[in-house]
Amino acid sequence: MEKLAEVKQCTKCNELKELMDFYKNAKTRDGYQPHCKVCHKELVRKSKQKNEDKHLSDRHNKRAKRFGLPAELTPSLVTYMREEQQGRCILTDIEEGLHFEHAVPSIQRWGKYLRKLLLH
Numbered sequence: 001m002e003k004l005a006e007v008k009q010c011t012k013c014n015e016l017k018e019l020m021d022f023y024k025n026a027k028t029r030d031g032y033q034p035h036c037k038v039c040h041k042e043l044v045r046k047s048k049q050k051n052e053d054k055h056l057s058d059r060h061n062k063r064a065k066r067f068g069l070p071a072e073l074t075p076s077l078v079t080y081m082r083e084e085q086q087g088r089c090i091l092t093d094i095e096e097g098l099h100f101e102h103a104v105p106s107i108q109r110w111g112k113y114l115r116k117l118l119l120h
């Protein structure tokens, strides 16, 4: 008789998946992570990106201050722009090594300066 595969519900995507779709975790009651491998990878990617965006905004603000420019960039604004630009430089369309434009903002629309992520 075929043994039924043990399944577990992922706490993130709510899908029922086989145990092999979960990473092991000695600290949990059932010995597996509460979320599946796919969701785990997404969480890792997001937290990595969050650190990167924080780093990017810190670096930008430091430079802006030195030049007497407004230093008000926040990590969440960087994340927003990254999503809006689908993670690409608006000039070169390249995904790698994004850098915040630290010249005086050159794009003006609706009386507001828009800053974009550029490849450094």
Ligand SMILES: [Zn+2]
Pocket (backbone or CB within 6 Å): 010, 011, 012, 013, 014, 015, 035, 036, 037, 038, 039, 040
């Ligand atoms: Zn999942």
